[in-house]
Amino acid sequence: MTRQLHLNAFLMNTGHHEASWRLPESDPHAHVRLEHYVGLARTAERGTFDSLFLADGPQLWNSVGQRPSGALEPLTLLTALATATRHIGLIATASTSYNSPYNLARKFASLDIISGGRAGWNIVTTAGADAARNFGLAAEPAHAERYARAAEFLDVALKLWDSWEDDVVVADKAAGVWGDAAKIHPPRHRGTYFSVEGALNVPRTPQGYPLLVQAGSSEDGKRFAARYAEAVFTAQQTLQDAQAFYADLKSRTAAAGRDPDGLKVLPGIVPVVGSTEAEARAAERVLEEHIVHRHGVAHLEGLLRLPPDTLELDAPLPSDLPPESAIEGAKSRYTLVVELARRERLTVRQLIGRLGGGRGHLTFAGTPEQVADAIETWFTRGAADGFNIMPAVLPSGLDAFVDHVVPVLRARGLLRTEYGPRQTLRERYGLPRPANQYTAGAPALV
């Protein structure tokens, strides 16, 4: 069989385009309707996607005036979706900066058990002061410190998930012995950020632990990914940039002593499908016309860490923006946006138009064949192991992708035509079940 594409459906209320909610077809209450998400999950499963994904942050995003704000907590929503689906993976975002390892490890273990091994964790460090101020901090912790805490968080979580060997349960009813306490391994962790003494109160799960996903592309982010991540989401604007990122991450993974195939790189794309190219472009334009530029300017000023009212709509970005090293927020997203504006000589208005669809992710607009061509090119030319599919409008954009692009990908032998027997999410991504670090004879975790 030829190498298979991995597809992840990145779900976001009425779609990734910030103006999507204004279309006549869109339900402005979709973000809190379970049925909306159940429908999307079933469509993605019809398209034999590997997984669903929900982004998140522990703060109220955007201005409520501007677009649908607030979201159901991802682990909660994905647990409800676990019971409405059978095969698809369930990837929830959760922050290492604003959770404790014991509670979070427990929740992912619980979802992994309930879903039969379909849980994944998008590990984020959470940029921004708004989140920090919801957890007793006065300001955003420094970027390097957030990643240092993230690494220790992972070490503790991995110990907790391994704190039960797979065969603890003896269930000897006659002797009154339920389990073998010698196979329980309390972490007894004392570190810089965390002290965690006892074993997890959930047994080891079908996958051992959730699929570990990461989405930071700064230097620290890539170092973290090379060490821990099994899948990486990334925003890339050109084939060349994507190829460079892909090669860099694979070689870092190898340098960390891991199989580079054990880390899948999934750039995000916004597919806009039409029966003709012109129709697809027209759909893009309709969305762009619904953008409220005043809001876009404020959002861009936030991302670039500029004071309010700095940017002018019909001028280019200021030429004296600071280097990425001075940014304590989302470093790689900052660089991507600045480079995109400079490379294409965009005004602020044009840049906002470009970002409206995918907030930095690439839009592939065209016929189903054209979209499939772009996917195939990136996939076969060393830029991607699969894609994070980010429909501009939901549910219609996911329907269009599954009904029109998926059949083309299947006909080309790039995508499975059915799931076959039940598998864990990690098995779908072609990865082995991790050995338990405490089990005699198991290889040590790298």
Added chain:
Amino acid sequence: MTRQLHLNAFLMNTGHHEASWRLPESDPHAHVRLEHYVGLARTAERGTFDSLFLADGPQLWNSVGQRPSGALEPLTLLTALATATRHIGLIATASTSYNSPYNLARKFASLDIISGGRAGWNIVTTAGADAARNFGLAAEPAHAERYARAAEFLDVALKLWDSWEDDVVVADKAAGVWGDAAKIHPPRHRGTYFSVEGALNVPRTPQGYPLLVQAGSSEDGKRFAARYAEAVFTAQQTLQDAQAFYADLKSRTAAAGRDPDGLKVLPGIVPVVGSTEAEARAAERVLEEHIVHRHGVAHLEGLLRLPPDTLELDAPLPSDLPPESAIEGAKSRYTLVVELARRERLTVRQLIGRLGGGRGHLTFAGTPEQVADAIETWFTRGAADGFNIMPAVLPSGLDAFVDHVVPVLRARGLLRTEYGPRQTLRERYGLPRPANQYTAGAPALV
């Protein structure tokens, strides 16, 4: 209609009796089987119970050698059960000592939305050093401090749940205005234990916030309940004690400026049903014979905060036990156990037998009519507004209660025969939807 009983099904893997897992009928893996809990939830719904309840603590309980240990995280499991049920309330235990208000308020709001207003929160402060050591603390915080933190936690959570007025969403697609930002109220809380600046990132929920349930019976516990709780779980060994507790809590609630009917008192009972009284007693005896006394002694020593190997199986409790005021753990449970042993002059062995079934809760063993008689007596004589039903063995004990006791209660007009139209959990408990503290004209929260 006569006053109606409120019934809550307290679910616990193979049952509340510590030896239940050893019976031939019991599945020693039930604690991690979703199907097990789905079956129990459907049975409780068939019995038109008000709610399901899951206890919890962020630490590995008991010895793994002894009985099924570990559990799925309650909010996660109840979210999965929300999709498998339609009417029944879903009460999850979560600790105010080992969570942050923003994350926990968000999760309960998400479950309340997903379940259509069926979420409840059993608010606990979590006794014991094992939990503390999983969250960076060297020892258990003092009892009074745990309750002080709990009160501030509730104040913050109530602000977060009210941080969206009910009618934020405008959804004016033409004007590009999604919501009215003036109806968002960031808590801007700066307190002793927490600083939480921003609004919740979930809209106000069907119930406003989850039903607030509490289960501490110490002086601090009762003061907390009178201020915040809408339902109280309690362990009471005699009708007289239960009546005194009931009267005390109702008058405290009135003294706090609340309607005493706004707080429902639900003692826990372990129903053991047989077609004759002798059969019920025999079933009790079989369970008692399966207790491993060595484990019971260790458990009792932990509860009484005695050093290991202090207690002798065939002697009474030591006469020089400290007063409740010296106990920083679960105060009221300590007193209940000590008083039970003294009142009934029990040896340690006998006490362990008595506690095996309900860990301090009362067992009602007998025919369906006898169990219904006991329930009716407590209900009509000022000891209870309903009961926390804690079957010794699951699923069989819940089946027996629903198939045999529920019809008797219905025939006596004490329990609904069907749910009728969908209601929120709070409506089932006969309580009004709380007003939003920030909405003009709303009565202030007490």
